Amino acid sequence: MRLSPEVADALADARPVVALESTLLAHGLPRPANRAAADQVEGAVRAGGAVPATIAVLDGVAHVGLTPDETDRVCADPDLAKLGVRDLPVALALGGSGATTVSSTALLAARAGIEVFATGGLGGVHRQAADTFDESADLTALARTSLVVVCAGVKSILDVPATLERLESLSVTVVGHRTRVFPGFYVADSGSVLDWSVDDAEQAAAVFAARRGLTPGAVVVANPLPVAEQLDRELHDRVIAGALAAAEAAGVRGKEVTPFVLDHLHRASEGATLAVNVRLVLHNAELAGRIAAALAALPR
Template identity: 85%
Template sequence: MLPSRPGPPAVLPSPAPVLSSEVADALTTGRPVVALESTLLAHGLPRPDNRAAADEVEAAVRAGGAVPATIAVLDGVPHVGLTAEQVDRVCADPDLDKLAVRDLPVALALGRSGATTVSSTALLAAAAGIGVFATGGLGGVHREAADTFDESADLTTLSRTPLLVVCAGVKSILDVPATLERMESLSVTVVGYRTTTFPGFYIADSGSTVDWAVSSPEEAAAVLAARRGLAPGGVVVANPLPDDEQLDPGLHDRVIADALAAAAQAGVRGKAVTPFVLDHLHRVSEGATLAVNVRLVLRNAELAGRIAAALAAVPR
């Protein structure tokens, strides 16, 4: 009798996302919830400013009428909604990993801790049943992409994830026209909030436009509801800063050029470019970019709260 062959190895289930009690209660009772990324706190803002900003962003979501759900992976477990102590940990740990979608399996399997990017936050938010997400700026197509194929996973994730993300466009270091073309190819719905001008993160006008605009949180929520009824994929609501709150456009162009040149000279590549450039911008602009960054995130968080509240009122 031939010996029996061993069966396939057992597959251990990944840890299920842990919802904070407030987020779990809100989702159970149908109250609006807004997802927030943690990479902004761990890698996008300098310490100790990041800790104060974390509270301000959550307060802005509440001002818009929704419950904030900051997302991070701690010791291999995804958390949707963080306690004050967990936010302290995310903001204080300089060695926290930066986790995009491709990194999540490794972090979960090996018990690592990390801050979630736009792509991984969107994935975990949608898995938890959250339909609205607020961030600063999306990732996209990098300026050297024709040679490097460097494109953020944010775009492909949004093409198949059913949620709405409020942002101030894409990060200034990127190729904005190429990013918009890529989102069109991926069938990501893009609308401006009360404008057809696509914002440039620190500045109100990137030089590119979008075809559609919505004039209210209710219209934005209706677009997401309609998208859900048609096909998988997300909706981007581009929310520009008012002209009097943006970074001076001349200063913006100078510091971006300087930052990209410094990154190239230092040999910085891949996902390390964004935090390097943001730190350079903060130092060269003497804090002006940091102030603008916080302002735009707060505006996006408040608008996302209002859209989430409107979405909660849409019949399922």
Template identity: 85%
Template sequence: MPAAPDLPARPVLSPEVAEALAGGRPVVALESTLLAHGLPRPENRRAADDVEAAVRAGGAVPATIAVLDGVPHVGLTADEVDRVCADPELAKLGVRDLPVAVALGRSGATTVSSTALLAAAAGIDVFATGGLGGVHRESVDTFDESADLTALSRTSLVVVCAGVKSILDVPATLERLESLSVTVVGYRTTSFPGFYVADSGSALDWSVADAAEAARVFAARRELAPGAVVVANPLPPDQQLDPGLHDRVIAGALAAAGEAGVRGKDVTPFVLDHLHRASEGATLAVNVRLVLRNAELAGQIAAELAGLSHR
């Protein structure tokens, strides 16, 4: 019987990320599925640099996360980012997929759920993304619900996002987050953002006025119980997708997915590609804009959280 492979017990940290964590400096985790599956090439490669720069502008060190040849990496080199952005065969890895990729030496981009898991394992408290997964429309028949929700219920970190993806059932997702005891606060708003648009039509009970308040909420949550704090950061109305265009292209994208028989984890990349084409690139521009805003805010929250730890 061949010897079992040496499996990494913990993620491999880049030198910059390892040094920052050892020194108590703020670090922000970034998912790689956005780069591999969420944005078209070559825009994804430019966005990768811009998102990391936005984290630095917020005062933190970026740590893009991916699995390469079976090894979870927290913090990627430029060559590794090139690989993630260029490889069309890169797998999409949620938490359930991580052990298979690690054991079999496969490569893949991490989703919200797996990025949160690996970030927490590395000791990172703040994570920036575009939009969360959630409860899909018609879930009463399909039982289709993102693993992001349960992962956040048991992983202690701040997640800065622009709400959940527009293709989802937003009220049902918020109900599920409440059932899972995930803390959700709006950033300077009590309206839950709708990803491409500033307001999904669903209200929030709580909001924070600045990064310092968000950091204090997470510090309190961490003392009280495991689980995430979701900071919902809407686009300003003058930067959102035109709401009328939004409704039309979302309806068309969902109809196209249904006609094509697309199901499960393949829905999101299919719909995002359809939205990009149907909106003539407008959704792509908004997607990149909201991710950059979330990354900078996450950097600010991480910096405030590091300050709390040093007091």
């Protein structure tokens, strides 16, 4: 593992650091918009009071914190692999390169000593999972990895109630940020209700500190977009249905479903979902920066 000088210095001085995934840049956003978004997301973390640490594997080395040239490479390479936890050993041992998902970013961040992670949306239980057994590795990774994950819920293409049930079974703590409604990624309300909420970054940090003292595992902070910034509901429902139908017709399965559907959504909505995606990631990154700063201020 190679830490950038800025990240290494911040961790050595016990200053706040926020981990960021790279699969959003490599597989979640279209080129060249992804490169501008990379700088914007890191800037949002800084605005929240923390040091950003974008994570990727390059030539068999896990990088925690990327240089501008390394970020250029992640954003420009169309053949960059998508690396979950199961893929990390192969990429590291064989000198491969890839962008990290939620599960692998969480693992590498925790190994580096980073306790806060900002992403767009979690993976989860897919629709028709009773037949396909298709469930994201994000869920089990969060059950055994101690960090705060700030997200806008789970992606709208998933089975949200089943995902929340699975998180409960895995004893992953889930709280809403100023809401008792679980967000639906592009929209503020997924239709599912949460048991707990926090009012601010300080309360979120306190919840994680309490969990950290009890047992391993993540605290998910569900952070909805303001209603005025969400995707139009009618457009949301229409393009999601069309994207899922297109994936089914094309025979797309497994980890290829999410990038296929996201690309279809961006095109079908004429860029509206892309704009919302970037807004929610920025929203999450800024809150994650504030939670990291609040966590750093607590006594260990």
